[in-house]
Amino acid sequence: MAYPYKKMDEADFEYIRSVTAPDRVWTGGDIAREYYRDEMPEYGIFPPELYVEVINKEEVSAIMAYAYKMNIPVVCRGAGTGLAGGATCKYGGIMLSVMRMNKIFPVDHKNQTITTEPGALLLDIQAAAAAEGLFYPPDPGEKTASIGGNVITNAGGMKAVRYGLTRDFVRCIEAVLPDGSIMNFSSNVVKNTTGYAVKDLVIGSEGTLCIITQITLKLLPAPTCSATLVMPFDSLESCADMVPKVLELPFVPTAIEFLERELIDIVEKNLNRQFPVKQGEAVLIVMYDASSQQELDSAVAAASEAALANGAYDCCIADTPERAATVWSVRGGILEGMKADSVSQEECDVVVPRSEIAGYVKAAKRIALAHGIRVEPCGHCGDGNIHTEMLRDEGMSDEEWKTATHACLKELYALSKELGGQLSGEHGIGNGRLEFLEEFVGPRMIQLYKSIKLAFDDKLILNPGKIVEFNK
Numbered sequence: 001m002a003y004p005y006k007k008m009d010e011a012d013f014e015y016i017r018s019v020t021a022p023d024r025v026w027t028g029g030d031i032a033r034e035y036y037r038d039e040m041p042e043y044g045i046f047p048p049e050l051y052v053e054v055i056n057k058e059e060v061s062a063i064m065a066y067a068y069k070m071n072i073p074v075v076c077r078g079a080g081t082g083l084a085g086g087a088t089c090k091y092g093g094i095m096l097s098v099m100r101m102n103k104i105f106p107v108d109h110k111n112q113t114i115t116t117e118p119g120a121l122l123l124d125i126q127a128a129a130a131a132e133g134l135f136y137p138p139d140p141g142e143k144t145a146s147i148g149g150n151v152i153t154n155a156g157g158m159k160a161v162r163y164g165l166t167r168d169f170v171r172c173i174e175a176v177l178p179d180g181s182i183m184n185f186s187s188n189v190v191k192n193t194t195g196y197a198v199k200d201l202v203i204g205s206e207g208t209l210c211i212i213t214q215i216t217l218k219l220l221p222a223p224t225c226s227a228t229l230v231m232p233f234d235s236l237e238s239c240a241d242m243v244p245k246v247l248e249l250p251f252v253p254t255a256i257e258f259l260e261r262e263l264i265d266i267v268e269k270n271l272n273r274q275f276p277v278k279q280g281e282a283v284l285i286v287m288y289d290a291s292s293q294q295e296l297d298s299a300v301a302a303a304s305e306a307a308l309a310n311g312a313y314d315c316c317i318a319d320t321p322e323r324a325a326t327v328w329s330v331r332g333g334i335l336e337g338m339k340a341d342s343v344s345q346e347e348c349d350v351v352v353p354r355s356e357i358a359g360y361v362k363a364a365k366r367i368a369l370a371h372g373i374r375v376e377p378c379g380h381c382g383d384g385n386i387h388t389e390m391l392r393d394e395g396m397s398d399e400e401w402k403t404a405t406h407a408c409l410k411e412l413y414a415l416s417k418e419l420g421g422q423l424s425g426e427h428g429i430g431n432g433r434l435e436f437l438e439e440f441v442g443p444r445m446i447q448l449y450k451s452i453k454l455a456f457d458d459k460l461i462l463n464p465g466k467i468v469e470f471n472k
């Protein structure tokens, strides 16, 4: 095993410059501070010793082969929008950015796929598919995340209710292993039972097993119409009770999200956006895609009727892209709004079975409030992935905040487990949730995780100290 790692010196810097280019390498104090952390600085701020922007797989391979030989840790960096403290150099070493590898190849119509380098942005992939009349459905909230980051964290997002996760759209992956070997996991085939499903193991591995250098994604025919419904209720609990009623209808919704009025106010106030529905202490937002207007009208009529029969004050229909955009822009501004409205944040990203959504939401609010924490449960309630957002107000000391959020998270994770849920639904473990993992999954599972890690990375040089920690 590799601890302690080699401290990098001028000879190491010079080697990395020689296999890349001097103007794409930064060292020490010249490295921009944004690369010390991801979107959650609460989960760790760590300076890399060297930051390099690569332009092809050969450079990735040369850097990894050198790091493997010299015992230097390497962390791959996408757009840095992760919410788990994943893209950080916890043990120093090299931060390797793939953001310049952003080429999107022409759509393959015969296979209905698109191939891309890992640094392409999600929004550009979605646009490239749309330009060809096709559809890349995964829709995590942050559209400027890299597609490599989406795949390696198995990003979920709002449309998972109907279409599934990023995983469900990955046909094949090209990646570099920690020792520098370049591998292909699967190929552009619809089925594959050739050996272990390594491609699926790599998806969601949070940059701890390999560095993705190319991805082929499945596309779908684009839906021809869609509508967004806003159902205002007297409470978040009533919204949660409505979720199974929507799911029981004979139409599969694309997304089901909920928001409390307090959170809508936070986004309106801090980001100057206006939510079109003023009624209700909480709203359920339901979206439908369809391939004909008739199918869409039937879904909308059935959902509206169910909402009114189950206590909604109204059911407002946003059936033009402009009206729908006003709804989704407030939903999309939650994280930014909360950041502007608090000193810092902590987030619980559990996922519970759909049958337990209402039970979780009701108990989660009680638990957080009992710890004296301002809490905003929100998010992907259609798939049970409730983001329980905790906000720190002025006047709370570091110690008070840490103690309260830690105790609260422990209770929330225990609740999720009791309800048959999981610790993270989409944001992953990274560094931020590491300390809670073993209690959740048990020691035998941690042993399995460690064996998997060692099978890929016997010297523990790739993103060490994330998901599994050997150094304790």
Ligand SMILES: Cc1cc2nc3c(=O)[nH]c(=O)nc-3n(C[C@H](O)[C@H](O)[C@H](O)COP(=O)(O)OP(=O)(O)OC[C@H]3O[C@@H](n4cnc5c(N)ncnc54)[C@H](O)[C@@H]3O)c2cc1C
Pocket (backbone or CB within 6 Å): 038, 039, 075, 076, 077, 078, 079, 080, 081, 082, 083, 086, 087, 088, 098, 118, 139, 140, 141, 142, 144, 145, 146, 147, 148, 149, 150, 151, 152, 153, 154, 155, 156, 157, 158, 206, 207, 208, 210, 211, 212, 213, 335, 336, 426, 427, 463
């Ligand atoms: C406003 C906002 C909304 C969000 N909404 C959602 C959501 O709805 N659903 C969801 O799932 N997530 C969401 N996220 C989280 C985040 O966008 C995703 O985790 C995203 O997939 C991260 O991509 P990235 O390029 O920013 O990766 P980074 O943050 O740069 O890296 C994340 C992890 O992936 C590794 N990594 C990155 N690229 C590669 C690669 N090519 N090869 C190997 N490892 C790599 C890194 O080492 C790190 O461990 C949201 C984030 C924000 C800020």
